[in-house]
Amino acid sequence: MKQLSNRRILLGVTGGIAAYKSAELIRRLKDHGADVSVVMTAAAMEFITPLTLQALSGNPVHTTLLDPEAEAGMGHIELARWADLILIAPASADFMARLANGRGDDLLTTLCLATAAPIALAPAMNQGMWRDPATQANAATLTARNIALFGPAAGEQACGDVGPGRMLEAEELAALAASIFNTRLLDGVHLTITAGPTREAIDPVRYISNHSSGKMGYALAAAAADAGAIVTLISGPTNLACPERVTRLDVISAQDMFDATMATLGSCQLFIGCAAVADYRPVNVAEQKIKKNNDTMHIDLVRNPDIVSTVAHRKPRPVTIGFAAETQDLIRYARGKLERKNLDLIIANDVSNTAIGFNASDNAVTAIWKDGECNIQQMGKHQLASELVRLIAQQFFPAKS
Secondary structure, X not given: OHHHOOOEEEEEEOOOHHHHHHHHHHHHHHHOOOEEEEEEOOOHHHOOOHHHHHHHHOOOOEOOOOOHHHHHHOOHHHHHHHOOEEEEEEEOHHHHHHHHOOOOOOHHHHHHHHOOOOEEEEEOOOHHHHHOHHHHHHHHHHHHOOOEEOOOEEXXXXXXXXXXXXXXXXXXXXXXXXXXXXXXXXXXXXXXXEEOEOOEEOOOOOEEOOOOOOHHXXXXXXXXXXXOOEEEEEEOOOOOOOOOOEEEEEOOOHHHHHHHHHHHOOOOOEEEEOOEOOOEEEOOOOOOOOOOOXXXXXXXXXXXXXXXXXXXXXXXXXXXEEEEEEOOOHHHXXXXXXXXXXXXXXXXXXXXXXXXXXXXXXXXXXXXXXOEEEEEEEEEHHHHXXXXXXXXXXXXOOOOO
């Protein structure tokens, strides 16, 4: 069920005793990597509380169409756009009837009318209600509109009847939700990526840094998330917005970045060291601003930890990819770094060319691995990131690609 990784599932909960199963369904969807937001009808709140589903989903629960507070945050149209899938579980006979007739008289039906995302229903009702010709006609109408019906199952019901109408179990619903989506290149792969510069303090107001904008690392994080990866972005200081569906950890110094990286490696399957990490830092950081008393200043520097090399030499280790930003003899220096640091792949770019690399919107790189290399011509960094993600998937995760 890796197809659920980074998917946004809008779970609709309608009135019925099966609403208690919605809590377990949220857990199963999140276990498989989905981001779940819940919309409840008024009847659903008679069976289970919004607070319960909010605690499980980690997101606010939406209940009212014309709630000013909700509209100021994620309005109902924006919520409809947010979803990759709207899954109504349980879907009552009443809700199916209203949806089949195009009603938009509460938040959940309005979202179903407004969304471009696929919709799936998990019917749950008494066996007599399910068998009723009106319900069967509504089910046929919904199916004809390409709305998927997950179930119902047959068996003993809460009222004591036996027959069709039971809501499917949570794990089966999660599997059916996953089947809605196509498999992507990095579905379910845990990725840690570093991006941006680091700042090495000299005193409280001065620091050593570099010209990295973080654009390439952020573009890679966004492309990997779009490809289904579970992405942790460890970022030095930048002015960039965090990509959607990415967890960002903000750091300042190389040591901060090293510590944050090591903390993610327990689940990490793929590491990309894209940050321009300062090689050295001042031995001593002045507690107060250094005054301009002399014509010269002498600062002793000490080497920072080599993050990508440390990751690459761990046992066990993730697939480890580094960057080589060079101003001359690009391929030779990059291959040397590949071997010296025990990398699986290195992405080399010529930062002496002002049209690409640091602070530019375009880039051109050569991807190098032990037995080959691939030149990628100049293009926008977001397009380049997608090309690199495709190459990484083909080289190291072929079963997914």
